Amino acid sequence: xxxxxxxxxxxxPPEQPSDPSAHTQPxxxxxxEPAIDAVxxxxxxxxxxxxxxxxxxxxxxxxxxxxx
Amino acid sequence: MGELRFNELRGEHVDYxxxxxxxxFLPPADxxxxxxxxxxxxxxxIPFEAFEIAxxxxxxxxxxxxxGVAEVVVYTDRHDGSFATLAPKRARALMWVxxxxxxxxxxxxxxxxVLVFENRGVxxxxxxxxxxxxxxxxxxxxxVPAAELEADERLGGCAPCELLRxxxxxxxxxxxxxxxxxxxxxxxxxxxxxxxxxxxxxxASLPECTxxxxxxxxxxxxxxxxxxxxxxxxxxxxxxxxxxxxxxAALRQAGHVHVEFYxxxxxxEKLKYLAGxxxxxxxxxxxxLPEQSARELREAIARAL
Numbered sequence: 382x383x384x385x386x387x388x389x390x391x392x393x394p395p396e397q398p399s400d401p402s403a404h405t406q407p408x409x410x411x412x413x414e415p416a417i418d419a420v421x422x423x424x425x426x427x428x429x430x431x432x433x434x435x436x437x438x439x440x441x442x443x444x445x446x447x448x449x
Numbered sequence: 450m451g452e453l454r455f456n457e458l459r460g461e462h463v464d465y466x467x468x469x470x471x472x473x474f475l476p477p478a479d480x481x482x483x484x485x486x487x488x489x490x491x492x493x494x495i496p497f498e499a500f501e502i503a504x505x506x507x508x509x510x511x512x513x514x515x516x517g518v519a520e521v522v523v524y525t526d527r528h529d530g531s532f533a534t535l536a537p538k539r540a541r542a543l544m545w546v547x548x549x550x551x552x553x554x555x556x557x558x559x560x561x562x563v564l565v566f567e568n569r570g571v572x573x574x575x576x577x578x579x580x581x582x583x584x585x586x587x588x589x590x591x592x593v594p595a596a597e598l599e600a601d602e603r604l605g606g607c608a609p610c611e612l613l614r615x616x617x618x619x620x621x622x623x624x625x626x627x628x629x630x631x632x633x634x635x636x637x638x639x640x641x642x643x644x645x646x647x648x649x650x651x652x653a654s655l656p657e658c659t660x661x662x663x664x665x666x667x668x669x670x671x672x673x674x675x676x677x678x679x680x681x682x683x684x685x686x687x688x689x690x691x692x693x694x695x696x697x698a699a700l701r702q703a704g705h706v707h708v709e710f711y712x713x714x715x716x717x718e719k720l721k722y723l724a725g726x727x728x729x730x731x732x733x734x735x736x737x738l739p740e741q742s743a744r745e746l747r748e749a750i751a752r753a754l
Contacts, residue, residue, distance in 0.1 A: 408486050411496030424545040424660065426502075437506040438520075439494075442546050444501060444538070 407431070413439065451511065453588070461592050464511055472509035474576045478528050483579035485526045500526050501539070502546050504584075511585060515559050518586040522546060522565075528579050531569065531684065533674035535580070540671050544663040547691065548655035550584050555654075555696030560586035562594060562695045570686025572713050572720060582689070590695050597692060598703055609705035612636075613647050622743040625672045625750050629665035632673050634739040634746065641715040641737040642680070642746055644673055646708040653694040653704045670708060676750030677710075681717035688712075 407413045412434030421428045423442065431439045451466035473482055486496045495503045503523040510519035524535055524543060532540070551563045567582035568575050600608035616622055616633045624644060625632040632646045646669050652658050658666070677685035688711040694704025715721045715736045726732050 406497070408492060408496040408498075411486070411492055413496060423549040424663075426542055426545055428549070433505070437508070438504075439506075440504040441495075441497070441500055442502040442504070442542065444542065 450513065453516065462589055466509070466511045469509045469511065472576060475571070476577070478578075481528055481577065481579050483521070483523045483577055483581055484528050494521070495523065495526075502542060504546065504550065507583070512587065514557075517559055517588040518554055518557070518584075520550065520554075520584040520586075522550070522582045522584060524580040524582070531580050531674065531678075532567065532582075532689075533671055533678055535671070537667065537671065540667040541664050544655070544667050547584075548658070548663065551654055551693060551696075552656050554584065554586040557586065559588050561697050562587040562590050563693065564591070564594075565691040565693075567687075567689040569689070570684060572686035573688050575686075590697070590700075593690075594692055594695065594704070598700070601703065607651055607705050609647055609707050610651055613649070621740045624676070624743060624747050625669060627665050627668055629662045630669040632669050634743045636739060638739045638742070639733040639735065640711050640713065640721060641735065641742050642677070642710075642712045643739075644710045644746070646670055646673060646710075648706045652706045653702045655693060655706060658706065666706075666708075672750055672754060673710065675753035676746055677712065679753040680746060680749040681714070683717065686713055 413431040416430035426442045429441045454463050456463050482494045486493045507519040507521050512519050547565050554560050554563050564585045604611045622634040691708045713720045726734050
């Protein structure tokens, strides 16, 4: 096993809700292309689809402002 | 591209995805490919500085088009933690993500079965600690859900419905329940702390669930996983698998949403191994009675909530 890769020995505290405004733009040199159906809804979530430079799909789901 | 072969003696497929031998193996936290991409840092799988839930096609897929698909579902941009420690709102959001992926992948011609799953802990072969799960879209119906369809035949109807009725009638193995979901250790569990999380109402797949049922499912899953961590006061390894209806036209109603957990621990420090009888004979030799395990786990869930 690689040093530093072990799981924490105790259970970490519950995660706090994240700030939807922390959702940012992709890094400039990442080569991401928005997919054709770029923004859609999934229940309470907004869906953003991208194609990576190697063609693989990347989808981000984030809370809507009214849900947050 | 992998190669799918059919093992005639076992009557099952074997997927040769030999490129997976090169996949990232237990990297240090500062080289985690599932973390967000930090300013000035190396690009990860998610080239954003922050995100909530991300899904991407696996760089080392067990299945890929035109014969299935393999996706990674990253639950949070925080490296530490687990499904159990997600904020409840995030866990609820994850149910919607699973629902959407089932619908989209299940609509593909090359996908016959969508399996949402999570491996947690090095004990079950985890190679990345960042909280995440996976989704496989199989180009065939795998043996375990196929066996559940045979159970439907044997029991003369929906097997999870009938087994839930029996567990509620008995009551000794029920761990937790809410308005829409029941969690129990099955009467004939294979693993000491195996647990099934079952919707009370017959729903073939997540897209059939109401928003309230999705919320109840998230709440029940977190109750169980928090109880697991409280049981031995340590991160509790498990394999989690969600079973829904196959996505072929003829079988789209042949399922009942439930989530099965297969934890390998049989005590705080001892693992259950699949050995001679399990592998050679196909018969589990269990180390604990489900009723005793249920008492312990029920108390642990009560401590955790």
